[in-house]
Amino acid sequence: MRELQFAGYSDDTFGLINDTKVDHDNCASGKPIVFKVYRESNDKEGMFVVGQYNAIPYCGAWLIGVSQLDDGMPLPAWVTDVSQAEHNEYTSIFTLCVPDDAVIEHVVTD
Numbered sequence: 001m002r003e004l005q006f007a008g009y010s011d012d013t014f015g016l017i018n019d020t021k022v023d024h025d026n027c028a029s030g031k032p033i034v035f036k037v038y039r040e041s042n043d044k045e046g047m048f049v050v051g052q053y054n055a056i057p058y059c060g061a062w063l064i065g066v067s068q069l070d071d072g073m074p075l076p077a078w079v080t081d082v083s084q085a086e087h088n089e090y091t092s093i094f095t096l097c098v099p100d101d102a103v104i105e106h107v108v109t110d
Helices: none
Strands: 002-009 013-016 023-025 033-039 042-053 062-067 080-084 092-098 102-107
Touching (some): 062 092
Antiparallel strands (some): 002 092, 013 023
């Protein structure tokens, strides 16, 4: 198993803060940043991890959520956790324990 930690930093970059340092910078556009996390051996086992900065007016913090890969597909039974980030005060950390063959891809939402 591998541990992935997703978090936001600055007001425009969201992604992994450990592991492979996969991230994306949306240039403070306000659009969500989405990653697909799935098993290479079974692309139907996985989830989307979404980060959006300042989604709530006057909040000034990162919102992190998850979604199924498609309608009717269950979320995998992977261990998850949410905690406060130590590296900054405006993001939480979403920790996801995934199988070793997990793939992380940025999903273009434009």
